Amino acid sequence: xxxxxxxxxxxxxxxxxxxxxxxxxxxxxxxxxxxxxxxxxxxxxxxxxxxxxxxxxxxxxxxxxxxxxxxxxxxxxxxxxxxxxxxxxxxxxxxxxxxxxxxxxxxxxx
Amino acid sequence: xxxxxxxxxxxxxxxxxxxxxxxxxxxxxxxxxxxxxxxxxxxxxxxxxxxxxxxxxxxxxxxxxxxxxxxxxxxxxxxxxxxxxxxxxxxxxxxxxxxxxxxxxxxxxx
DNA sequence: TCATTATATAACTTGACAGTTATATAACCA
DNA sequence: TGGTTATATAACTGTCAAGTTATATAATGA
Numbered sequence: 001x002x003x004x005x006x007x008x009x010x011x012x013x014x015x016x017x018x019x020x021x022x023x024x025x026x027x028x029x030x031x032x033x034x035x036x037x038x039x040x041x042x043x044x045x046x047x048x049x050x051x052x053x054x055x056x057x058x059x060x061x062x063x064x065x066x067x068x069x070x071x072x073x074x075x076x077x078x079x080x081x082x083x084x085x086x087x088x089x090x091x092x093x094x095x096x097x098x099x100x101x102x103x104x105x106x107x108x109x110x
Numbered sequence: 111x112x113x114x115x116x117x118x119x120x121x122x123x124x125x126x127x128x129x130x131x132x133x134x135x136x137x138x139x140x141x142x143x144x145x146x147x148x149x150x151x152x153x154x155x156x157x158x159x160x161x162x163x164x165x166x167x168x169x170x171x172x173x174x175x176x177x178x179x180x181x182x183x184x185x186x187x188x189x190x191x192x193x194x195x196x197x198x199x200x201x202x203x204x205x206x207x208x209x210x211x212x213x214x215x216x217x218x219x220x
Numbered sequence: 221t222c223a224t225t226a227t228a229t230a231a232c233t234t235g236a237c238a239g240t241t242a243t244a245t246a247a248c249c250a
Numbered sequence: 251t252g253g254t255t256a257t258a259t260a261a262c263t264g265t266c267a268a269g270t271t272a273t274a275t276a277a278t279g280a
Contacts, residue, residue, distance in 0.1 A: 008115055009113075011113070043269085060277060079182065086179050170247055
């Protein structure tokens with residue numbers, strides 16, 4: 001288990017990340033919310049830690065797990081050309097946004 | 111193996127998709143380009159077919175495999191709120207684009 | 221200090237998956 | 251028709267991952 005893609009392949013891990021989107025959580029909270037044993041959750045958190053998708057903050061015996069977005073850049077990067085194709089085919093949304101962006105920039109220039 | 115996420119977890123399958131981004135390919139081409147046996151490639155193609163990421167066109171004994179983007183919507187959908195967070199945090203790019211879009215719309219209205 | 225709380229790790233089981241080789245299927249062509 | 255080409259499927263193997271239970275670690279608080 002090394003890549004972000006593999007970490008995201010597991011539905012439980014995706015659910016954990018979704019929960020962490022709201023706010024940092026203790027391991028115990030995740031155990032209560034998902035229906036998996038505490039060691040099971042800890043193992044998932046380990047994988048997420050290893051790929052950098054979560055970060056731990058210790059607080060006495062408790063550990064707050066919080067989301068880290070950075071590794072998603074890898075996924076975004078891979079998806080980028082596909083999104084491009086999609087947009088080219090269906091809306092040319094990409095070009096539109098680029099154009100708009102450009103106009104706006106000129107607008108703001110002195 | 112059911113979800114798009116799982117299909118994308120395997121690096122060989124991602125490479126196959128990358129190759130299909132250029133143009134449709136025969137199984138044999140993929141076998142030559144990747145260093146995996148023909149049955150191995152066929153198995154990966156099966157998985158990709160099952161989640162709808164590729165489509166086959168038969169041509170005599172040959173099979174042209176071509177990319178299908180639709181299933182990537184599932185991934186995009188899941189990523190959306192994360193991208194949102196990212197943009198909120200680092201650039202508010204999202205809001206900017208929305209604003210630009212709105213202005214442009216007013217512009218185009220009679 | 222000792223029991224409790226919170227989490228991590230170890231050890232194990234089960235199942236699935238990526239890869240292989242061997243074989244089946246099926247269309248082509250000489 | 252029979253051999254060749256192109257791909258799929260079957261059967262098998264080894265690895266790894268997700269889950270479990272049991273245990274270790276470590277900080278707290280009475």
